[in-house]
Amino acid sequence: MRVYKIPEASVMRLVVYSRLLGQLMAEGVDTVSSRDIARCAGVSSAQVRKDLAYFGAFGTRGVGYQVERLYDSLREILGQDKQRRIMIVGVGRLGWALACYPGFYNKGYTVKAAVDVNPMLIGKAAGPVVVADIKRMEELIAAQEIEMALITVPAAAAQEVADRLVAAGSRAILNFAPCVIRVPHGVQLRNVDLTVNMEMLSFNLLQNS
Amino acid sequence: MRVYKIPEASVMRLVVYSRLLGQLMAEGVDTVSSRDIARCAGVSSAQVRKDLAYFGAFGTRGVGYQVERLYDSLREILGQDKQRRIMIVGVGRLGWALACYPGFYNKGYTVKAAVDVNPMLIGKAAGPVVVADIKRMEELIAAQEIEMALITVPAAAAQEVADRLVAAGSRAILNFAPCVIRVPHGVQLRNVDLTVNMEMLSFNLLQNS
Numbered sequence: 001m002r003v004y005k006i007p008e009a010s011v012m013r014l015v016v017y018s019r020l021l022g023q024l025m026a027e028g029v030d031t032v033s034s035r036d037i038a039r040c041a042g043v044s045s046a047q048v049r050k051d052l053a054y055f056g057a058f059g060t061r062g063v064g065y066q067v068e069r070l071y072d073s074l075r076e077i078l079g080q081d082k083q084r085r086i087m088i089v090g091v092g093r094l095g096w097a098l099a100c101y102p103g104f105y106n107k108g109y110t111v112k113a114a115v116d117v118n119p120m121l122i123g124k125a126a127g128p129v130v131v132a133d134i135k136r137m138e139e140l141i142a143a144q145e146i147e148m149a150l151i152t153v154p155a156a157a158a159q160e161v162a163d164r165l166v167a168a169g170s171r172a173i174l175n176f177a178p179c180v181i182r183v184p185h186g187v188q189l190r191n192v193d194l195t196v197n198m199e200m201l202s203f204n205l206l207q208n209s
Numbered sequence: 210m211r212v213y214k215i216p217e218a219s220v221m222r223l224v225v226y227s228r229l230l231g232q233l234m235a236e237g238v239d240t241v242s243s244r245d246i247a248r249c250a251g252v253s254s255a256q257v258r259k260d261l262a263y264f265g266a267f268g269t270r271g272v273g274y275q276v277e278r279l280y281d282s283l284r285e286i287l288g289q290d291k292q293r294r295i296m297i298v299g300v301g302r303l304g305w306a307l308a309c310y311p312g313f314y315n316k317g318y319t320v321k322a323a324v325d326v327n328p329m330l331i332g333k334a335a336g337p338v339v340v341a342d343i344k345r346m347e348e349l350i351a352a353q354e355i356e357m358a359l360i361t362v363p364a365a366a367a368q369e370v371a372d373r374l375v376a377a378g379s380r381a382i383l384n385f386a387p388c389v390i391r392v393p394h395g396v397q398l399r400n401v402d403l404t405v406n407m408e409m410l411s412f413n414l415l416q417n418s
Contacts, residue, residue, distance in 0.1 A: 011412055015405045020389045040389055079411040086407075093306035098403070100302055103387035107404045148410060172410045178312035180229045180249055188413045190406045194307070195316045196224045197399045198295075201357060201381045202288040203220055204397045 010051045014074055016041045017048070021071040033064035080108055087146040088114040089161050090153035091121050091131050094176060098150060099127035112144040117153075138168040148172040155179040162189075219260045223283055225250045226257070230280040242273035289317055296355040297323040298370050299362035300330050300340050303385060307359060308336035321353040326362075347377040357381040364388040371398075 020040050024032055034048040041048070049059070052070070055077055059065040075081050086104075088095045091114050098104075099111050114126045115134040122133050132140060140146065149165050151158050151173060158177035165173055172188040175181050183189045229249050233241055243257040250257070258268070261279070264286055268274040284290050295313075297304045300323050307313075308320050323335045324343040331342050341349060349355065358374050360367050360382060367386035374382055381397040384390050392398045 011409055012405060015402065015408045016389075016400065019387075019400075019402060023389055040391065077412075078408050079415045080408065082411065082415070084407070084411055093302075093309050097302035097306040101403060103402070103404055104407075106387075107408070109404065109407055147414070148407065172414055174406055174410060178228075178315075180225075180232055182249065188410050190410055191225065191228075192406050193224065193228060193312070194310060195312055195318065196221060197383055197401050198293070198313075198318055198357065199224045199287050199289065199316070200220055201383060201397050201399055202291065202293055203286075205356070205381055206288045206291070 010054060011078070013041060013043060013047070013051050014078060017051070018071060018074040018078060018080065021067055021074065024067045025071055029067055031064045032067050032070075034059055036064075083108050083110060084147050085110055085112045085145055086148045086150060087112060087137075087141065087144065088126070088150045088152060089116075089134070089137065089165070090151065090157075090177075091116040091118075091124075091126050092152060092154075095150070095152035096126055098152060098176075099129065101127075109148070112146060113140040115140065117157075137164060141165070141168045141170060146170070148174065151175045151177055151181075153177055219263060220287070222250060222252060222256070222260050223287060226260070227280060227283040227287060227289065230276055230283065233276050234280055238276055240273045241276050241279075243268055245273075292317050292319060293356050294319055294321045294354055295357045295359060296321060296346075296350065296353065297335070297359045297361060298325075298343070298346065298374070299360065299366075299386075300325040300327075300333075300335050301361060301363075304359070304361035305335055307361060307385075308338065310336075318357070321355060322349040324349065346373060350374070350377045350379060355379070357383065360384045360386055360390070362386055 017037055020037060034045045038045040038048045057070055057073055086109050088099050088111060091099065099114050111128050113132060114129045115132045115137050116122060117134045121131045124131050149170050151161050153161050155177045158175060158179055159181045162173060162181045162183055166183055166187055173183060175189065175191045178193065180191055226246055229246060243254045247254040247257045266279055266282055295318050297308050297320060308323050320337055322341065323338050324341050324346050325331060326343045330340045333340050358379050360370050362370050364386045367384060367388055368390045371382060371390045371392055375392055375396055382392060384398065384400045387402065389400055
């Protein structure tokens with residue numbers, strides 16, 4: 001397959017554009033201007049055109065982009081047409097919410113396993129799966145062919161879980177615990193901080209006050 | 210106060226640096242190199258130096274940055290030293306998890322109200338607050354001096370909730386519903402997509418496969 005060299009911030013914006021285009025398609029809209037995409041995504045029109053030009057999508061002056069064609073291209077670029085098998089490690093409130101999150105399935109993410117250390121949770125249904133003992137984590141990664149692990153354990157346990165995931169062969173980890181964790185080179189890691197967006201908002205409020 | 214003109218992507222990285230520095234402080238580390246910050250944040254050293262130079266923080270060659278001083282500067286820049294009063298609109302699993310999220314309080318975000326349309330939830334405790342009827346949303350925004358609203362209702366109801374929030378004077382909205390919403394100019398909005406990070410990971414997996 002073709003490998004695109006796209007800066008990470010652009011990839012993040014492409015994800016936002018793809019969601020917007022999906023919504024426009026559902027509304028029956030055929031074409032959209034870079035200005036309208038820009039306004040909805042909160043960036044400049046020039047930025048939109050630059051981002052889309054990375055993979056050869058160019059709008060027509062005065063007409064804009066064809067919504068459906070652009071949407072399909074973006075899905076392919078972003079791998080949204082691939083199915084990804086995910087595991088949730090830590091079924092507290094957040095892990096539980098994620099296991100049941102309806103937004104995942106539409107995007108091709110299927111929760112195939114959930115594990116926790118708490119005996120009260122083991123055996124309970126969490127969305128599409130039954131919570132298993134965290135002792136079985138390594139075994140489930142292999143048996144369920146897990147491609148992506150979501151860490152939703154308390155901060156103090158996050159690094160240890162990450163080390164176990166890496167040792168078990170995980171190549172993609174999403175850490176929701178409020179701490180920075182480290183993984184060896186070659187493992188894809190994203191630290192998700194639910195407060196990041198609030199801090200961005202807070203910063204913008206400060207700037208405009 | 211001083212207004213910094215910092216690109217949004219830099220602000221997002223500053224948030225990551227600030228979390229890393231907080232962790233280093235807790236570990237008793239005095240100085241840190243741009244290379245170490247870079248490695249943990251997953252960016253280049255040059256990027257770290259550029260981001261920090263925006264607000265006049267420069268490391269000493271061969272020594273690096275003073276952790277505590279840099280941490281305090283970042284907190285001030287990002288407004289992390291401010292307290293923000295937040296409201297949660299929609300107390301489903303995700304809203305509930307956010308109401309109880311321990312990471313918010315440390316960062317200065319206090320949940321002051323939570324509202325829902327479901328009579329089964331109204332009157333129940335969700336973290337530090339009791340769920341109120343969504344009919345009382347406007348009244349609670351004023352009474353609790355809400356500065357930031359988190360939308361965690363289903364996608365189909367998100368735009369209507371946003372319109373009501375804007376009409377009630379909300380200036381900062383964080384939308385967790387899996388859809389893009391629109392607000393008038395002057396209102397700070399961030400659309401949070403819990404799958405964005407998974408799609409970034411998925412994209413990185415594709416690139417490296």
